[in-house]
Amino acid sequence: MSMASTQDKVRQDLDVAAIRQQFPILSQKVHDRPLVFLDSAASAQKPEAVIEAMAHTMRCQYANIHRGLYWMSERTTEAYEAVRDQVARFLNAHSREEIVFTRNSTEAINLVAHSFGALLKPGQAVVISEMEHHANLIPWQMLRDRAGIELRVAPITDAGDIDLDALQGLLADGKVALVAMTHMSNVLGTVTPAKTIADMAHAAGAQVLFDGSQSVVHRKTDVQALGADFYTFTGHKLYGPTGIGVLWARKELLEAMPPFMGGGDMISTVTFEKSTWANVPHKFEAGTPAIIETIGLGAAISWVEAIGFEAIGAHEAALTVHALTRLADVPGLKIVGQPKERGGVISFTMDDVHPHDIATLLDRNGIAVRAGHHCAEPLMRRLGLTATARASFGIYTLPEEIDTLADTLVRIRNFFV
């Protein structure tokens, strides 16, 4: 497709100009240039609806939850617990009891590694993939070292897809208790075949966890259709605030698992001799939770759902095609990974120009991208790289911003090479 036609395609799917007006930060200037924000995969910007919901809570309707016997606490509790219903619908969970609020996806995975991990016995195994974010690697390494389980790593193909034959081999001995994998790579953009992986895991007697941090932003997530047992995501990539994440797990699993952290709110009765735990999900939510952030997450989900994943998906797919077309024309630029199915995340290198130099010079031109190992060092090693630059797109990304990126990259290359 020509540049003009891929630009036009982006325009048809979404009224991006109207959406951008809802993000106050996007009208900022950086180094006297209009901000071109291409780092949504690290953390997305926040629409007015989210900012306002959080500010409104603090201004008008705030108290601690679950224990106050007064009007304000009851209203805040209702608002907080309403988000649990909302998240349950968002993921198509069987019930609200399956939604545990955490600080982020990292904490959600740590919760599973700790509490589901406590049910595992030495000799059992957990399988991850070669393209995991450290968040879905380190907790399992820690569990391995503490509990004597085995950690197996499913390789990826050179294109950046999970090697399903190799995965099958890792599952063959029946020792695997859990397959924990990304649903969308934060480096390669690979969307993994979650249903297929879940079926393979279940056939081998294993449970399956998907790290949905990247993918929930771009597509409708249905944990039942995916056949997942655990699913995690974080609020701040979904146009919500930091400090709030979600663990979804099948209720039977949550009920069988011991608590993660101890403290207030997660108990049923407490004596000095012995305590008993609250029912799920509260068993896993010790202490005063991130009340304001949870309400912000609810606002973010409402906002995203009002736009609809059909339009979001089409917009981002068109942007990605446009970006791949434009970046292919930058001399010396190599796109890292050619996965079968890809989301709006593109990693690249450019001749010998170090990704940090690329990022700094892009920044001088108002363009924000990520550069480094993207919290996926083993993947970088697998790819034979130390770092890449990464552009990632959101609801508010314009095709012209991708053009600015491509044009500036050409100038940076001319500067260095």
Added chain:
Amino acid sequence: MNSLTDSGALYDRLIVDRARTPLHAGRLEQADAQGEGKNPLCGDKTRVDVQMADTHISQIRHQTRGCAICLAAADLMAERVTGLTVPQAQDLSRRFSAMLVNEPASTPDTNTNTPALGPLEAFAPLRAHRARIRCAELPWVALKEALSHVDV
């Protein structure tokens, strides 16, 4: 190309040239001391070989894998500290760091008669790029380690 880099002027011509064509890269077969610096955040790595002649640094070579800032910093460091005594090199290192974090201009230690920063002042614009300061400091970390092995 000015419009690409203006206002920050971080990528001074000298820095870009030294990153592309370093003058002090390589190893020293007869090194008296070695030091290494690694930045786990970006994978940058530098190794510094130091050769002494009496109390003075007579030669330095570096092997650096990293960004333009790190490469040029290693090369210009090698150039600048050649001929200095260990205390002079350590004083220069302190003043280089102070310049990067925008501390009030620190004057050379009168006891050591350390020369001025000279071409190292090309890195001053890093003040406005806090995340990149460690790139320029990495070779100095390696030098510090090397000098700690030198008996003078």
